[in-house]
Amino acid sequence: xxxxxxALPQTDRPIPIPVIGFExxxxxxxxxxxxxxxxxxxxxxARLLHVDQHQDLVVPQLSRAIGDTPLTVxxxxxxxxxxxxxxxxxxAGVYLGLLDEMFWLAPKAAIAGGRPHSALPSxxxxxxxxxxxxxxxxxxxxxxxxxxxxxxxxxxxxxxFVDTEAQMPDRPGPEAAPWVLGIDLDYFSCNSMPxxxxxxxxxxxTYEQVSTNRHHPLRLSPSHRVEARHDEQxxxxxxxxLPPRSSDPLVRNTAExxxxxxxxxxxxxxxxQAPALILIARSxxxxxxxxxxxxxxxxxxxxxxxSVYPCTLLEGSDLW
Numbered sequence: 001x002x003x004x005x006x007a008l009p010q011t012d013r014p015i016p017i018p019v020i021g022f023e024x025x026x027x028x029x030x031x032x033x034x035x036x037x038x039x040x041x042x043x044x045x046a047r048l049l050h051v052d053q054h055q056d057l058v059v060p061q062l063s064r065a066i067g068d069t070p071l072t073v074x075x076x077x078x079x080x081x082x083x084x085x086x087x088x089x090x091x092a093g094v095y096l097g098l099l100d101e102m103f104w105l106a107p108k109a110a111i112a113g114g115r116p117h118s119a120l121p122s123x124x125x126x127x128x129x130x131x132x133x134x135x136x137x138x139x140x141x142x143x144x145x146x147x148x149x150x151x152x153x154x155x156x157x158x159x160x161f162v163d164t165e166a167q168m169p170d171r172p173g174p175e176a177a178p179w180v181l182g183i184d185l186d187y188f189s190c191n192s193m194p195x196x197x198x199x200x201x202x203x204x205x206t207y208e209q210v211s212t213n214r215h216h217p218l219r220l221s222p223s224h225r226v227e228a229r230h231d232e233q234x235x236x237x238x239x240x241x242l243p244p245r246s247s248d249p250l251v252r253n254t255a256e257x258x259x260x261x262x263x264x265x266x267x268x269x270x271x272x273q274a275p276a277l278i279l280i281a282r283s284x285x286x287x288x289x290x291x292x293x294x295x296x297x298x299x300x301x302x303x304x305x306x307s308v309y310p311c312t313l314l315e316g317s318d319l320w
Contacts, residue, residue, distance in 0.1 A: 014310050017278055019302065022316030025056060025184055025281035026080050026089040030320050032098045032180070033076040035277045044177045045100035049168060049275070050090070051264065052184040053107060053250065053288065057159075058087035059127070060095075062135040067153050069096060073320050086286055091139060094157045095127050100177070103160045103168065105267075107187055107260065110249035118163035128154040164267040171273070178276035181268070185281065185297045186288040188257045190250040194287030197240040202228075207235035251290055257297060265304040274309055 093099040106117040124142040128150030211228035
């Protein structure tokens, strides 16, 4: 599907900041490519204020080399749909040259006494491929003893752990890397175990392979609970079809959600430079943001953003 270039309003007033909403967080890479095509970010890697329950710093597992991927909406969209997950998009963005610094704003600890992430020191990291095909990736801290590891396609990233009292460092000048505000709605309320179980029909042979072999790879999965089932209607596999949790410390009530949104709004209002782009990932399909809260959280977050910045609300599905 052809993507659209959206002309932003020309006015003497402050230029509205594009606020792009989309379903899952790996689409953030497409939004960054769109922003480049619309001359919002320049050609330098951007800085990211990552407002999220999760770090999303899983190393990409690739079936092909991606280093020569053009930074266009069409090319990045194809990459996201075939290679990049909701947990690996940040490292992919670093490797592609879209990002080089991340400020992770994690929610306060759900259990009293938990150590805040903001107490951790900054980390200076890099990513590179290690094989001739340039598809097997590794990430390490920037240390002299690691200087000979990996291919010559190494890209660096600085990772900071911040709280709502933090100030994004100023980067004055026309060539300065702008910063991007990336908000995952699961920051405000999150299912500890994603609510995304499903059932898939299989043949009797597949059913028997899975049900009779306790060492079948599907039953050994560290991430999913897979069970083989059958009845008079046929055979199927159930993925993560579990009863609802009786309670979840990461799922917040309305008052707690509103308080967290207000705290984020206060933080943003104190920044001396506004972001060049704002991204909102709903994370509802993946099951991290509770489905019965997602619409409310999104509406309140957009209201908060509009109270801090002049905004233009856009939808990713209309842009790419």
